[in-house]
Amino acid sequence: MTKFEYSPAPESTSIVDIKSEYGLFINGKFQPAKGNKSFETINPATGKPLARIAFASNTDVDKAVNSATDAYKKIWSKMPASERGKYLYRIARILQERSREFAVLETMDNGKPIRETRDVDIPLAAGHFFYHAGWADKLDFAGLGSSPKPHGVVGQIIPWNFPLLMLSWKVAPALATGNTVVLKPAETTSLTALLFAEVCQQAGLPAGVVNIVTGDGTTGAYLVNHPGIQKIAFTGSTEVGKGIARAIAGSGKALTLELGGKGANIIYEDAAMDEAVEGIISGIFFNQGHVCCAGSRLLVQESVLDEVTSKLKARMELIRVGDPLDKNTDLGAINSKAQLEKIHELANSGDQEGAQRWSPQCELPTEGFWFKPTIFSGVAQSHRIAQEEIFGPVLSILTFRTPQEAIEKANNTPYGLSAGIWSDKGSKILWTAQRLKAGVIWTNSFNKFDPASPFGGYKESGWGREGGRHGLSAYVKVVK
Numbered sequence: 065m066t067k068f069e070y071s072p073a074p075e076s077t078s079i080v081d082i083k084s085e086y087g088l089f090i091n092g093k094f095q096p097a098k099g100n101k102s103f104e105t106i107n108p109a110t111g112k113p114l115a116r117i118a119f120a121s122n123t124d125v126d127k128a129v130n131s132a133t134d135a136y137k138k139i140w141s142k143m144p145a146s147e148r149g150k151y152l153y154r155i156a157r158i159l160q161e162r163s164r165e166f167a168v169l170e171t172m173d174n175g176k177p178i179r180e181t182r183d184v185d186i187p188l189a190a191g192h193f194f195y196h197a198g199w200a201d202k203l204d205f206a207g208l209g210s211s212p213k214p215h216g217v218v219g220q221i222i223p224w225n226f227p228l229l230m231l232s233w234k235v236a237p238a239l240a241t242g243n244t245v246v247l248k249p250a251e252t253t254s255l256t257a258l259l260f261a262e263v264c265q266q267a268g269l270p271a272g273v274v275n276i277v278t279g280d281g282t283t284g285a286y287l288v289n290h291p292g293i294q295k296i297a298f299t300g301s302t303e304v305g306k307g308i309a310r311a312i313a314g315s316g317k318a319l320t321l322e323l324g325g326k327g328a329n330i331i332y333e334d335a336a337m338d339e340a341v342e343g344i345i346s347g348i349f350f351n352q353g354h355v356c357c358a359g360s361r362l363l364v365q366e367s368v369l370d371e372v373t374s375k376l377k378a379r380m381e382l383i384r385v386g387d388p389l390d391k392n393t394d395l396g397a398i399n400s401k402a403q404l405e406k407i408h409e410l411a412n413s414g415d416q417e418g419a420q421r422w423s424p425q426c427e428l429p430t431e432g433f434w435f436k437p438t439i440f441s442g443v444a445q446s447h448r449i450a451q452e453e454i455f456g457p458v459l460s461i462l463t464f465r466t467p468q469e470a471i472e473k474a475n476n477t478p479y480g481l482s483a484g485i486w487s488d489k490g491s492k493i494l495w496t497a498q499r500l501k502a503g504v505i506w507t508n509s510f511n512k513f514d515p516a517s518p519f520g521g522y523k524e525s526g527w528g529r530e531g532g533r534h535g536l537s538a539y540v541k542v543v544k
């Protein structure tokens with residue numbers, strides 16, 4: 065393969081107007097937190113500060129829940145469903161109109177490449193609002209009982225890996241089904257949620273229907289335990305998810321949990337190899353591997369191990385690591401220092417437990433947080449890098465001889481979120497898919513998302529689905 069030389073092609077940041085300080089979005093207005101408490105958000109590609117953000121105290125969360133309760137009782141639950149749908153359409157169209165602004169801001173706050181925010185995160189976020197706008201006045205026909213009713217006020221907590229996209233997975237179905245929302249974004253990536261608050265204002269969304277409280281885990285925990293909340297929707301780590309399930313057990317609150325994963329990407333010997341290698345690359349290096357459904361365990365049929373490994377290495381030599389705002393960048397910055405340390409710790413355990421590490425030659429920037437695209441071969445099922453979620457650009461390669469062995473190894477995990485199957489033979493794909501314990505299974509593809517397609521996990525990957533009719537069902541009570 066010829067290696068192309070690229071000139072820098074940085075996206076301009078002039079389209080975004082980052083303020084020095086951001087307030088909480090409560091009752092349709094931005095307001096400071098109690099005692100003016102705030103925290104800093106940085107650009108992980110440079111380590112430089114971007115803005116200060118209000119830190120919501122318990123008093124602020126109380127205000128947000130009260131505002132959502134008022135908006136639910138007085139406005140949103142009384143509004144005809146077709147009118148609710150119009151607001152969602154309006155939000156979707158504004159997201160499209162302002163997509164470049166959102167893409168640049170997301171890239172600056174998160175560190176992910178502009179190619180991905182521009183082509184994946186923001187279009188999909190708008191797509192979720194369009195999709196759910198269409199459902200708003202058709203819920204009686206969604207197969208959710210004859211008269212599905214909203215829960216009321218929903219508390220939503222999201223992680224940092226797909227900030228605006230996870231917001232849209234949460235807010236769009238909640239509003240379409242007639243709930244109002246208090247959302248807490250992740251500490252390191254709140255800026256696009258706050259820009260979304262401006263979109264709510266621009267769309268004329270009634271005050272209090274969407275409230276955004278920024279802060280850390282303590283803000284999230286207070287929201288979870290708030291008596292004014294009727295449902296919690298959480299995306300994040302399994303550890304925090306388990307704590308939330310324990311905290312609200314017996315409270316009568318509804319709960320959906322979208323948690324971690326350790327997805328198996330299975331390559332049979334009869335797969336189309338060049339396509340499969342692209343699927344492996346997308347499975348683990350998309351979004352720096354900060355993906356709950358990443359194909360982080362590669363299971364290769366032994367007879368093609370050498371071929372797959374050498375093609376994979378050749379392809380990895382072409383990955384461009386660096387400035388996330390450059391339109392040619394494939395792999396951007398790691399989201400935070402803490403996440404980088406976690407990746408180093410797990411990768412080091414791979415070395416210590418006897419797996420072989422390989423990365424292509426590439427120069428990493430000197431500022432910010434970076435990790436080379438990395439593969440480990442000779443990985444045993446007992447290794448930590450085969451069992452624990454690394455949430456970074458690190459792939460563990462294991463082998464199998466028979467399809468039965470592939471299934472046993474793929475299912476040998478506490479998680480059950482995603483899997484990939486690569487084969488030329490349809491019957492083998494179906495046989496394999498039937499036996500995999502994973503909520504989402506891609507065949508001869510990986511990391512494909514659609515608002516109409518339910519997404520969620522088995523076992524420690526959580527419960528409930530987001531997207532499609534299944535996702536709607538989490539936001540309604542069926543009243544017979």
Ligand code: NAP
Nearest residue numbers: 222223249250251280281284285300301304322323324356
């Ligand atoms: P995390 O630590 O669990 O944080 C997720 C969110 O919960 C953040 O907003 C966080 O706030 C908040 N939080 C922390 N402690 C809390 C508590 N005790 N009570 C309530 N909220 C609390 O997870 P993360 O490290 O940010 O995200 C990565 C994880 O998310 C990975 O395990 C990944 O697999 C999972 N994920 C799953 C899906 C899915 O759909 N299944 C999608 C994306 C990510 P702070 O940011 O302030 O800590």
Ligand code: MG
Nearest residue numbers: 105106173252
């Ligand atoms: Mg940030």
